[in-house]
Amino acid sequence: MIRLRHLTKTFETSQGNLEVLKGISLDINEGEIFGIIGLSGAGKSTLIRCINFLEKPTDGEIIFDGMNMGDLSRKELLKVRQSMGMIFQSFNLLAQRTALKNILYPLEIANVPKEEAMDRARELLELVGLSDKANAYPSQLSGGQQQRVAIARALATNPKVLLCDEVTSALDPNTTSSILQLLQNINHTFGVTIVMITHEMKVIEQICTQVAVIDGGNIIETGNVKDVFLRPQSEIAKQLILPKGSEIHNMTGKRxxxxxxxxxxxxxxxxxxxxxxxxxxxxxxxxxxxxxxxxxxxxxxxxxxxxxxxxxxxxxxxxxxxxxxxxxxxxx
Ligand SMILES: Nc1ncnc2c1ncn2[C@@H]1O[C@H](COP(=O)(O)OP(=O)(O)OP(=O)(O)O)[C@@H](O)[C@H]1O
Ligand SMILES: [Mg+2]
Structure with a gap:
């Protein structure tokens, strides 16, 4: 469904060029919950922003649903983006709009008739368990509730893919768990492919099927969660996956x-x-x-x-x- 080929991204900064992605190739299949894990500064956010061309890659290809994203006109790109929902760590809701109107926003942009849009928005509020908060403003909602609204908003245009950048990093463990559960339900019920960027192993453990480890702008390990988790190969993967101080030192005993x-x-x-x-x-x-x-x-x-x-x-x-x-x- 998403194929990345030799993707590179270089930022021009006042201190010179900064090569943030150094040739990333990845295959994300339809229906997967694909986790990308790495330390801070590894290039995770840059990578996910490249996937929907919020950030234009310097080189390489992104093939989404058979289309080469780099070949699309601006208009075509806007259309394709409607099938790629995105959610962030900081929720990014519109503060002046109620929960319901936040969800209506992408439908207005897509020129969905008013009544149909309203039905869809209410249906989504129900899906994320917030029917009673339709008229609440973001400032009146908890972090977890705001993220639920953001998820509903991202789903409004029936995307095939949900791109998630550290969506639980601002939440406590219980709320994290319930948001991950919601995302897993969405994946199971609607078959939406999910790309999860995170620096937390527990996010990968709880819902991902596949995982890639990114470090210094390179993918250094990838596979299904079970394999990578059981036998992390690289130092970074071990550091992320194995608990600290887990090496065996000075053990005594017989059998x-x-x-x-x-x-x-x-x-x-x-x-x-x-x-x-x-x-x-x-x-x-x-x-x-x-x-x-x-x-x-x-x-x-x-x-x-x-x-x-x-x-x-x-x-x-x-x-x-x-x-x-x-x-x-x-x-x-
Ligand atoms: N627009 C930009 N211009 C210049 N450098 C940038 C830009 N965006 C990101 N970078 C640099 O790219 C590197 C990777 O940043 P990125 O945000 O992708 O990391 P990350 O893995 O998401 O980190 P975190 O876990 O802290 O969110 C960093 O060194 C960052 O300073
Ligand atoms: Mg980031």
Whole structure:
């Protein structure tokens, strides 16, 4: 649906040229929730602004729905932009307009007949759960509510793609979660492709299917969330994904087991159940597990008890649950 080919962007500044995107190629397929994660200054906002030509790329191609965006006339570009909704960290609502009138705004620009526009706007308010706030001004709404209005406004023209730039960065964790859930519903219900720019791993974990890691204007890693999350290759990806201080230092012990959670098991308290069922005490030496879509991912290093019978019970328990493990040597 969106293909980026060798995309570059150089800004001319008073200090000379600044090459912010250095040849980005990416494929975003229809219906995906595609996350792009990177540290501050990596070029994320520039990239997403290039996708809808808010920022004209210096070189390279953006193919959207088979059209080369660089070949479009201004008029055609405006039309294509209607099928690319955009939302931002700072909501960007029009302060003088009520929630309903903010949503009406893009419909007015698209010359949708008044009555039809009004019906559509009310329907969207309901979709984002704010029917009772139609006449509230942005200053009378919470951050989460403002972002809901912004999402409704972005959906007004029935876009095929929603471009989201740090849309939850100004929100608390609970509100973040509910906004992400809303975006996921929109993706499932209407098949809208979503591009999520973020510096927060939890955003990627909660809703993205694919992820690309951007650093210094280059894509340094890309793949499905599971793969990149389980085995981040680059230093930056590790820094973003793995919790701080997660390296294993100076461990002692005898027999040791590494468990790999690859999404096959639901996230139940595996270790405490294991201890109960096997009547064996294990020591968690290291864990880096996360829950994505109610499935467990990551790995855990366990120090096993001394007696062989307990160990056999533990291995049988893990086999039974199809949890992958391998025994490891520990270096003292
Ligand atoms: N219009 C511009 N003119 C000159 N330099 C710019 C312009 N826009 C962005 N930059 C520079 O490009 C680099 C990347 O900026 P960008 O906003 O894309 O980063 P980002 O990854 O979105 O960061 P953040 O996570 O902080 O939002 C920065 O060094 C920034 O100063
Ligand atoms: Mg940014």
């Amino acid at each position: 040791c087991l590494r468990l790999i959670f690859d999404g096959n098991s639901a996230f139940e308290p595996i270790i405490s159940n294991m201890a109960l069922e096997c009547r064996a005490v294990v020591n968690i030496l290291y864990a880096n597990t996360k829950c994505i879509d109610n499935k467990a991912f990551g790995e855990m290093l366990l120090q096993l008890p001394d007696d062989d019978i307990s160990i056999e019970r533990i291995l049988a328990y893990l086999d039974n649950r199809e949890i992958y493990y391998k025994e490891e040597e520990l270096h003292v």
